[in-house]
Amino acid sequence: MTSRPDGPSAAPEWAPEREITEEAAAALVGERFPELRGAAVERLATGWDNTVLLVAGEFAFRFPRRGIAVPGVRREIAALPLLAPRVPLPVPVPRFVGEPSPSFPWPFWGARLLPGRELADVRPPDGDRVRLGGETGAFLRALHDPALAAEAERALPPGALPVDPLRRADPARRAAMAAERLDRLAAAGTWARDPAVERFLAAARGWSAPQGRPVVCHGDLHVRHLLLDGGGRAAGVIDWGDVCLADPAVDLSLAYAGFAGDGRAALLAAYGPVPPDGVRAARVLAVFICAALAEYAASTGRDGLLDEALAGVGRVLAP
Known part of the structure; x- marks a missing residue:
């Protein structure tokens, strides 16, 4: 469901103000x-x-x-x-x-209802994510079509799709936030510190956001929001509460958090070229999202999601 992990608070960030029965x-x-x-x-x-x-x-x-x-x-x-x-x-x-x-x-x-199970629940081995990667890349290529962004701006009321309202494509901002979350996970014994990830985040604090033209983005695309069918194929994309106009890197974070090796290669081949600044921003956001999901999962007893989120941190810098 929609994850909005964008800063610390006195109460858990997922605590409801009103719960429906x-x-x-x-x-x-x-x-x-x-x-x-x-x-x-x-x-x-x-x-x-x-x-x-x-x-x-x-x-x-x-x-x-x-x-x-x-x-x-x-x-x-x-x-x-x-x-x-x-x-x-x-x-x-x-x-x-x-x-x-x-x-x-x-x-x-x-x-x-869209039938299917969250990628985070299915947790197929990375080697079994190649076809899924291609399907995800094709989906994102269609979603990020500049013509669709132009149509949305014409068809929807002014301001209906804000431009990256949570600044998720800003690697400097997200690197600092990711580091804070990983520090908490490490202090709790949930995450074993990875010097390569920490060096990456330290470098990212000096990076600028990509300057491409905004496209329609899901805005919060991670392993809970991609559904799989019984055969491991992509079955749908859910939870669009953060849909917006943004740099494609905001959604391409899933390529680095949810895929590695041949699976990531299949996704990017189906999607098309990504500029270096977009790759950097996507990787940084992937670390942040995985850290946020890991905190949530650890606090709510969702062991499968915790394992997938921590694996995602490890995937981000993998080839």
């Missing part, structure tokens, strides 16, 4: 959408910013857990219908949209 969700959905009145509701997944519930066994409803997630929910509602027919992997398309009310103060939406 199955009973409350059933009442809200039934009130707004009569065709779903009385449908079964069960918890499907929980992330940093949203709780996802399965309704009637076929619709995934996303309810914000924190006020900071609300702009992203509105971006999803606006942008996903435009993006879905233009990319080669399934993405959720809002079919049911609920506006704020006295019963629930934030917007929420539901779409047909």
Whole structure:
């Protein structure tokens, strides 16, 4: 689900301001959408910013857990219908949209459930990620098409897609944040310090952000947001709460966190050339995202995600 790990706070960053229950969700959905009145509701997944519930066994409803997630929910509602027919992997398309009310103060939406399991849950060996890498690269090539960015700017309201609002393509900023998180992981005994990673982050503090023209980016593409089918192929991309215009490096971080060796080569071959400053920014962001996911996983008892996130830190500098 949407990970928004962008700075320390007194409480865990994923602590909800408001948590929806199955009973409350059933009442809200039934009130707004009569065709779903009385449908079964069960918890499907929980992330940093949203709780996802399965309704009637076929619709995934996303309810914000924190006020900071609300702009992203509105971006999803606006942008996903435009993006879905233009990319080669399934993405959720809002079919049911609920506006704020006295019963629930934030917007929420539901779409047909995309079948599949998170890459972080499947955890195929790196050698089995070659075909997946090619499929992911083709998806990102379509998403990052400058023509799609131009169409989105024409079709969506002004400001509907902000330009890198979290400065994820800024390697100097992300390197400092990644180092802080890795220090905490090392102090807790969760991560064994890697001098090569630490030297890389130290050097990155002097790097500038890429200066390419912004394209449509998922904005938070990591191993929880790429779905796989039973055969290990890409089955969909979920959790678009950070969709924005940004340098492609923001999404290409997945090439370094989720793939290595032949898998990464397949992804980049399907995607196309990436300038050196984009590669650097993508690698730095990959370290940051993996460190953030590792902190979250360690604190919430998600051992599989923890293992995948720590493996991702190790992949970043691998050939």
